[in-house]
Amino acid sequence: MLALTLVVVFAALVFEFINGFHDTANSIATVVATKVLSPGHAVMLAATMNLIGAFMGTAVAKTIASGLVDTEVVNVTAQVLLCALAGGITWNLITWWLGLPSSSSHALIGGLCGAALSAAHNDWNSLIWSQDLGGWTKNGGLLWKVLVPMISSPIAGFTLGVVLLAVLYGLIALVSRSGTVLSRLARPRWVNAFFGKAQLVSAAYMGYAHGTNDAQKTMGIIALTIFAAQANGALDNVPAWLDFLHPDGGESDIDSWIIATCALVMAAGTAAGGWRIIKTLGHKMVKLHPIDGFAAESASATILVTAAHFGMPVSTTHSISTAIMGVGFAKNPRALKMTVIERIIWAWILTIPAAGGAAYGIYRLFEFAGWA
16 A cells, blocks of 8 residues: 555656646746747746745645545545546646647546546545635635636636736826827837836746646645545555655645645756647737736736635636737737637636546546456
8 A cells, every 4th residue: 555655646746747847838938929038948937936836835735635525425545546647647648749728737626526436436425516614715615616716717817917918008108198208118119128027027926826826736636645545554654764754734734745845846847848838828829029928927827826825726727828818809809819719718628527537437447457
């Protein structure tokens, strides 16, 4: 059992690494597309800010560890978690190969739900749909922590992208008509130069926000694995050099070694890059200038940081993609390339059921082989 626990932890870190290079594109596509940073410099900025952001709280990790699957209905074994990760990794690799910016967050959530449902022999009570944790901001379960944010965060990303760009253009127009020496600053050359510098800040903010939300999801899976191993006695006689595996607290507590490991692995994955998705986000949806990139990154990062505060595992992909759409719409609704957007939306719709179906099927194969 100890060996299987270590395999699951390793698989979780593989998922975290893939999440890093898969979602690198989300955090740096705009800054690369606007030519403010080279791909190499953008990746290093994102990796550094991912690392910092990953240490800033564990609310999302606790949601994954204890807020989605009812452990009183289904025994969350190492096999269940391994199948959950396998389902998420499978879908991530498929969408990465196709260049589609799908959600790693929803792939992991779908995988976890599919594997748990398979282990519970189709008992839908194994999934926590809603729970009252005291106050509207603390409602838990799949409904409040996953489904509602899955719909609201893209809408918020689009709206905030439109509003931010409209405000920026409005300010530039006011300066241009001011009749003072400042009016020269409203010329396109000066606007591009200013927002080229400002976008360094918004790109760093985006990388930080990505770390606060995405890195925590795998932390939750590893915490759940360690807690299950402790409950099943798999950690009773571990060698001294593995004593750190013993959880310091309960099911929803995230040990410091888990936080540090996930942060470093995601940063390493980010450094590996994901250029296929950058091409889709940064070039195919709409032509971007530095002011557009600044608005899109600022809008998306604000949504991610807010969601992380409330423990909502929202999609970095959804927030940045819709923010870019909002910016494009604010510039010129006809400039949006609807065929590309339709492909992205279909990837969003399919992510949870596809990853869940893959995990469900893999667990059934494990049962057939006698491994579960």
